[in-house]
Amino acid sequence: MQSTHLREHNLSVVMRAVATATEPISRATLARSTQLTKPTVSKLVEELISAGLVEEHAPVSQGSGRPMVPLQPAKGTVLGIGLEIAAEHISCLGIDLAGRQLSSHTEYLRVDADTVEETARACARLVEQVRADAPRATLVGVCAAVPGRMSPDGQSVLAAPNLDWTEVPLGRELARTPQLDGVPVQVHNDIRLSVLTEIARRPEQSFMYVRGSTGVGGAIVLDGTVLDGVHGWAGEFGHTVVEPGGALCRCGRRGCLEAYISYHALRERAGLRTDVLIDELVEELSRSTDRAEVIGTIGRSLGLALANALNILDLSTVVLSGYLGPIAGEIAPFIRETVERHALAAEVDEVVIERSDDLEAPALWGAARAAIGPILDSPGAWIARTAEMAG
Amino acid sequence: MQSTHLREHNLSVVMRAVATATEPISRATLARSTQLTKPTVSKLVEELISAGLVEEHAPVSQGSGRPMVPLQPAKGTVLGIGLEIAAEHISCLGIDLAGRQLSSHTEYLRVDADTVEETARACARLVEQVRADAPRATLVGVCAAVPGRMSPDGQSVLAAPNLDWTEVPLGRELARTPQLDGVPVQVHNDIRLSVLTEIARRPEQSFMYVRGSTGVGGAIVLDGTVLDGVHGWAGEFGHTVVEPGGALCRCGRRGCLEAYISYHALRERAGLRTDVLIDELVEELSRSTDRAEVIGTIGRSLGLALANALNILDLSTVVLSGYLGPIAGEIAPFIRETVERHALAAEVDEVVIERSDDLEAPALWGAARAAIGPILDSPGAWIARTAEMAG
Structure with missing residues (x-):
């Protein structure tokens, strides 16, 4: 034994x-x-x-x-497939152990509460296409990235506001499709997958990862491993209180960080149109006359949430991603001022604030990496299983 | 190999x-x-x-x-020695692997910036007395508990306000005494040692530990292990901001949790005499006419700091110790109300708020346990070393 x-x-x-x-x-x-x-x-x-x-x-x-x-x-021998489910499209990416893209496909459809089964079927079709493009590679598994909170067992999406999903058993729906029958399927929160892409760039490091999007998400990485917590929700910076009794958040709480710096909050605060895309938010903000105020608000609110987190975790590196990446240089002085005022660690070391050099689709790439993960964790089990299948 | x-x-x-x-x-x-x-x-x-x-x-x-x-x-075969350094006394405790007390001594002296060497000599004398009481047990090592922040290398006390110590190289001073020559010596923050006593009661569990004293300290325990952080300061709840721009804290910052619920803050808020002991704080508070308000303030301030920490760490158990232990039952409803309003985890599970059944001196016992620690971590190395010494 x-x-x-x-x-x-x-x-x-x-x-x-x-x-x-x-x-x-x-x-x-x-x-x-x-x-x-x-x-x-x-x-x-x-x-x-x-x-x-x-x-x-x-x-x-x-x-x-x-x-x-x-x-x-090895190149081209095994295939890990990532899926990213967004409100208006599903993307699918196949990579090998060397991290090379073997194939990628996207299908446009409206994902909402009424199209869960259709979404699962579209995912299965995309997987089928990617497999067909890499016929010599053995499929390891599939991992889907969802912009929402997962149930602690990792099988259901508890709430994904942008998809209008509440308690959607996505894992079960995917496993039901003929194309995914018998294939190991994982479903994870998109930000927890995005951070895998950042970890690949900073192996073994400890840092806090904050991603600005329609909401504000984050993850805590200790020595290269994402901290899970009891329910798999550790790193939820978005609902950290930065102003007790303050602005109303979309979650119904008051004073959350997200109520000040999410896409929705910023768009409203800057008086922008509702059709401004997240990718254009920074540019649109820079056209506004109150740009300095907006940048200061983002930096100070984020700084306070980060200072509290730094005191609790005693970390010294923060990585900003999503829409926060491109404006990292501008908001950093405001973050730094607030962090230095409140974080103990700042007394002895400068807190490093960096931007993530995001790939185009970090969650999709992270999902594909997560699909490959079981081989890295237990190549022995994989070797035994493939030998069994071959014999 | x-x-x-x-x-x-x-x-x-x-x-x-x-x-x-x-x-x-x-x-x-x-x-x-x-x-x-x-x-x-x-x-x-x-x-x-x-x-x-x-x-x-x-x-x-x-x-x-x-x-x-x-x-x-085994009982009585090895000896781990803990020291606790307080403003007016030093306590010393020797335990064996079974966690039994073999000997204990206390020396009363004024510990301050002018008496560092005298303190080290008193520590060494106490260790000598404890060893003399357990002549058949082999000394494993000595660990000192200090009410202050340690340097990241664990050798110097950066700041211990109650001892009026700043940058005191206690590890070096102890190692210099003839009685401790060649003996492995550790120095740690008292709260990080107190939590070891709590971990012994809750093996393998994950929880947040908050200790109310002259300040407010804490620790994060993940699967039975204390989270260190970059500098060994993880779990510093005391300087988490609960009211941006709020009350002035003794650390010079504004709005820290400690500015609302530390012994000093509470004593002043309740208008108590300066000679009230921490042990009597709860009783004295209960005599005050504004008791309900004081209890509410403690619960709500602590609740907000805990809600933020719970969102970041995704833990579901909080253990209150120090002066917070005896009033845990009274403040729990206020903590719970605030935590339920802000913590994501409270949506799916009740957050468990418990009191620590503190021993008389948890830091002293934790220090003795830490001194024994190397045997549990690597009994093989210990066996090899004792064989070498014997042969």
């Missing part, structure tokens, strides 16, 4: 080390970084190579020593 | 399982709970018994099966 456990554990340690390395890595470097012996590493690497999870490149000469054989995650 | 790592790991898993079991545990139960094989568990247990870390009790008959041999942490 014990040795099987150990082998599984070591396989995943080596797989993860190859997957997170910023450049091709040798067996010798792997042995150093994983603290395993070289013979053990070589044996595990052979196993990962023959399972199609790792690939070798041409040996590189290194002066007098033996040539170094660079290892990388 | 690997098998040594594994043995060390398994030794600590078994040691910890014996130490945290609520009653004597058999080898068979250990095998089930640790997922190790029975022969492996038996071998590891023998090693822990011969090292004096675990002891066997008389076999207990269990009907038709083989009699069960109960195992417990």
Whole structure:
């Protein structure tokens, strides 16, 4: 028993080390970084190579020593599929272990309370198309990103206001479609998936991630892992109180951060039209005569919520994403002033405020990464299952 | 290499399982709970018994099966020493692996900025007395509890207002005394040590711990482990803002929780004499005519700080200690009302608000437990070191 456990554990340690390395890595470097012996590493690497999870490149000469054989995650062998469900379209992306896009499709439809089954069927069709584009890759699983709060068991969407969804059993609906029969399906909140894209850029780091969108969401990352909390909702900065008894929030509470800095709140505060897109919000805000005031409000409100969170978590890095990314430079001085006034950590270290270099669709990419995740966590189980299916 | 790592790991898993079991545990139960094989568990247990870390009790008959041999942490074999440094006294406690008190001494002296060396010497004398009382137990280490913020390296006290200490290198001062020469010495914040006493009562649980004292401190416990943060300051609820621009706090900031509910703030708010002891605060408050208002203020201020923390951490249990413990029942309705108004988690689960059944001196006991900690974390290293010293 014990040795099987150990082998599984070591396989995943080596797989993860190859997957997170910023450049091709040798067996010798792997042995150093994983603290395993070289013979053990070589044996595990052979196993990962023959399972199609790792690939070798041409040996590189290194002066007098033996040539170094660079290892990388295998290309095109396995397929993780991400879905992103938005109010007016569904996007689907297939990636391989190397993080390369194998295929991508989008279907436009109105997603709302009346179209749940239709949405599930559209998702299944998109998955089918992506699979057809990568016929040689073995499907690992599918993960859907939803702009809403999930039930603690991860199967139902409790509330997704932009989709007008309340208690939608999306996991069950997806599993019912013929195309997804027997396929592992996950459903997650879109912001918790977006942050996976940021973690890939900052492996092993600890930071607070705040994403400005129609609402304001966030996540807490400790040593490269997203903090879940009891219900999977940790990092909900949006409903942190920044002004007791203050502005009415769309959630019905008063004084929430979201009531001051969400897309909806900002649009109304700046007197913009209702058809302004989030992507255009910053530009539209900059046309308004009260732009300085709007920027100051965003920075100070966000600064207070962040100062409180920093005191509780004792973190020193904040990453701003969504519409907050492009204006990070402008709001940073206001955030910094408020954070320095209230956060203990700011007494000894400068709090780092950075913008996320968002990909076009971080939640979609995060969903695809999450779909690949089980291979990194337990390549041994994957190898056993594929051997069983083949035999 | 690997098998040594594994043995060390398994030794600590078994040691910890014996130490945290609520009653004597058999080898068979250990095998089930640790997922190790029975022969492996038996071998590891023998090693822990011969090292004096675990002891066997008389076999207990269990009907038709083989009699069960109960195992417990060994009594009186090793000694962990805790120190608690307060403004007018230093307490010292020696415990064994079973958590039994072996000896305890207190010395009364004025601890302030001018008496740092004298304080270190008094600590060393107390340690000497406790060791003399338990001559057969091997000293593991010493841990001192200080009512202040520690430097991130854990060696200096950055600020301990009640001791009038600023940047005091206490670790170095203690290590300099002849009695502590070569002894592993740790120094920690008193609240981070108090919470260890609470964790011992709630193994593996996640909760927020808030301690009301001259200030307001706290800690976050995730699955039985205290969250450190970047500087070791995570859980600093006291300087969470509950009223932007509000009351002036002793730290110089405005609107901190501590400015509303610390001993100092409450004493002034209730118009009490300056010589009221913290232990008497609740009783004195109850004599005041504005008692209901004071209780309401404490509950609502604390409730807002907790609601924000709950949204960020997604926890569902709060433990109140210090002077907040005895009034937990009275302030809970006000906390609950505020938390339910603002915390997302309260939508699906009731937030549990409990009082800590504080021991007389939770920081002192926590310090002694922290001194014992290295044995639970790595009994293998301890066994190797004692074998080396003996041979």
